[in-house]
Amino acid sequence: MGYQNFKTAVYVTVRDMEWIAAHPEFEEKFAFLEKHIHLDKVYLETYRGQRLIEKEKVLKIKEIFTNKGIKVSGGITTDLSSSWEFQSFCYTKQDHLDRLREIVAYTAELFDEIILDDFYFTNCKCESCIRAKADRSWSEFRTERLKEVTEEIIVKTAKRTNPRVNLIIKYPNWYDDYQSVGYNLREEPLLFDKIYTGTETRDPRYTQQTLQRYLSYFLVRYLENVKPGGNGGGWFDTFDCKYNLGSYAEQCCLTLFAKAREVTLFCLGTLLLRDSIFVSIAGYVFEQVDKFLNELGNPVGIPCYKPYHSSGENYLHSFLGMLGLPLEPYPEFPSGKGLLLLTASAAKDELIVERI
Numbered sequence: 001m002g003y004q005n006f007k008t009a010v011y012v013t014v015r016d017m018e019w020i021a022a023h024p025e026f027e028e029k030f031a032f033l034e035k036h037i038h039l040d041k042v043y044l045e046t047y048r049g050q051r052l053i054e055k056e057k058v059l060k061i062k063e064i065f066t067n068k069g070i071k072v073s074g075g076i077t078t079d080l081s082s083s084w085e086f087q088s089f090c091y092t093k094q095d096h097l098d099r100l101r102e103i104v105a106y107t108a109e110l111f112d113e114i115i116l117d118d119f120y121f122t123n124c125k126c127e128s129c130i131r132a133k134a135d136r137s138w139s140e141f142r143t144e145r146l147k148e149v150t151e152e153i154i155v156k157t158a159k160r161t162n163p164r165v166n167l168i169i170k171y172p173n174w175y176d177d178y179q180s181v182g183y184n185l186r187e188e189p190l191l192f193d194k195i196y197t198g199t200e201t202r203d204p205r206y207t208q209q210t211l212q213r214y215l216s217y218f219l220v221r222y223l224e225n226v227k228p229g230g231n232g233g234g235w236f237d238t239f240d241c242k243y244n245l246g247s248y249a250e251q252c253c254l255t256l257f258a259k260a261r262e263v264t265l266f267c268l269g270t271l272l273l274r275d276s277i278f279v280s281i282a283g284y285v286f287e288q289v290d291k292f293l294n295e296l297g298n299p300v301g302i303p304c305y306k307p308y309h310s311s312g313e314n315y316l317h318s319f320l321g322m323l324g325l326p327l328e329p330y331p332e333f334p335s336g337k338g339l340l341l342l343t344a345s346a347a348k349d350e351l352i353v354e355r356i
């Protein structure tokens with residue numbers, strides 16, 4: 001029987017797909033995960049790092065999971081790099097746009113639901129992008145361009161190929177910088193059927209992002225208020241969590257306390273082949289938290305205003321959250337709430353003084 005208060009999913013990367021296809025003993029390995037976690041869904045990735053996986057492999061793997069009663073959805077990672085170089089597509093070059101259209105059509109034929117992993121940004125500064133940017137700032141150009149690409153290429157292609165398709169965009173954990181590389185939080189959530197939250201906080205001190213744990217809760221709440229009822233879930237991974245196994249359990253708890261509807265664990269290969277200790281930790285947290293999650297009601301906190309496309313003191317909210325201040329963030333000015341927390345990002349709103 002599944003959990004009462006949330007659904008679970010595991011993301012299966014292209015590399016994991018290749019591994020499953022090449023290893024008939026996969027199901028024995030997978031039994032370990034099934035022993036600890038009741039799994040509702042897998043996201044099967046078709047494209048990442050210039051690798052598009054063959055249809056016959058996708059169909060075979062879909063069947064393996066469907067036979068187990070596990071729902072199958074698709075996944076796409078719009079990344080061109082072979083490792084972790086974060087090389088985005090160029091959204092002004094015709095051959096890149098054509099490739100994207102082809103990947104989306106291919107995936108929409110195979111699945112009724114597709115999630116985009118959080119590489120749907122652009123850091124391209126080629127001659128063609130500089131020309132297209134013209135007098136605009138990089139943020140203006142990129143957010144406008146990605147909105148057009150979402151409408152014209154992703155949504156149109158996917159819906160034309162499969163009118164039933166449910167499109168989800170996963171947002172990264174670096175919320176203060178979305179706009180600088182084209183994540184358009186104001187307009188994209190209106191174009192996608194659902195959004196999704198990256199709740200990876202990992203090691204808060206000795207990693208490149210130094211994210212505070214509270215972010216695993218805060219960002220789910222922010223995105224829930226960006227698209228009420230349309231935040232599909234929270235997603236975290238095992239990376240940089242070995243310094244303290246409790247850190248993984250905390251990512252999981254906070255994602256659930258924020259009332260994520262679904263929890264996605266990234267990714268199957270890592271969970272089965274490298275970091276399997278985390279499988280039992282996730283299973284334990286799911287079981288324990290599910291016992292009381294329905295008693296918690298809806299999250300409440302000090303209303304906090306972080307306007308669309310704003311930035312300020314990086315991750316200050318999460319530091320305040322760690323001090324024990326409960327926050328409920330909104331992208332629109334939360335009128336009539338009495339108490340309100342404003343950080344520097346609120347200054348993005350030109351009417352902020354009047355509103356106060």
Ligand SMILES: [Zn+2]
Nearest residue numbers: 090124126129
């Ligand atoms: Zn470019």
